[in-house]
Amino acid sequence: MTTPEHTLVGIHVAFAFGAHRFLGWTAVAMAGLASNVPDWDGLPMLLDMQRFEAGHRVWGHNVLAIILSSLILGWTQIRYSWIEKIGVYLATKISALKNDTPTSETRQYRSIVTFTAIAMIAQALHLPCDMVVSGGKGLSDWPVQPFWPFSHAGFVYPMIPWGDVGPTVILMTGIIITAKRPAYISIVSFVTLIVISAYLVARAWVGGVLFA
Numbered sequence: 001m002t003t004p005e006h007t008l009v010g011i012h013v014a015f016a017f018g019a020h021r022f023l024g025w026t027a028v029a030m031a032g033l034a035s036n037v038p039d040w041d042g043l044p045m046l047l048d049m050q051r052f053e054a055g056h057r058v059w060g061h062n063v064l065a066i067i068l069s070s071l072i073l074g075w076t077q078i079r080y081s082w083i084e085k086i087g088v089y090l091a092t093k094i095s096a097l098k099n100d101t102p103t104s105e106t107r108q109y110r111s112i113v114t115f116t117a118i119a120m121i122a123q124a125l126h127l128p129c130d131m132v133v134s135g136g137k138g139l140s141d142w143p144v145q146p147f148w149p150f151s152h153a154g155f156v157y158p159m160i161p162w163g164d165v166g167p168t169v170i171l172m173t174g175i176i177i178t179a180k181r182p183a184y185i186s187i188v189s190f191v192t193l194i195v196i197s198a199y200l201v202a203r204a205w206v207g208g209v210l211f212a
Contacts, residue, residue, distance in 0.1 A: 007032045010034060010122040011031060013031060013189070013193065014027055014028045014122075015028065015185050015189035037123050037126075038065070057145065061126070070116045073116065131144050131157050132158065134156050137161070159201070164203070174189060174192030
């Protein structure tokens, strides 16, 4: 999956489970941001393609890296409230963000544990997303090594090719509907996740991946 799609998956999962009701918009932002953290192992591409080939979907796409980075994200958020600071900085003209201070009801749920858990779940979802969206014309399947460095076993199950616009359309449609129907955010996001799952199965079936 691409960066926008990973972000939208994290946001929809946070909405579907009602994180916005207990922790506010910062929980949703954490989920969206953390969904992309495993892709830090693609940064070597800027310096050396050989290191990129060796490290992408390996160094950041594993359980150990997810746990460590989630702890860092959770601790820094509670310690420095960096999500709120970035949000206000980028949207100083949006009063909803500037005035969005946690109520006593939501504040009691805010802890290192909760934000670490959100980051961990969001990053964990990144792995199966990359496993099922892989390959394509002129591209080989790119296995994910979730247990590196303890094991070099790679896993990939390409249900749709990389670059398929279907997931983007479905996820963006869900976001638009949540904006239009804020009272039904959780329901819309839950349905969106079901629809994209059905799309993956349907595309895989048509492509002969399933029931071959």
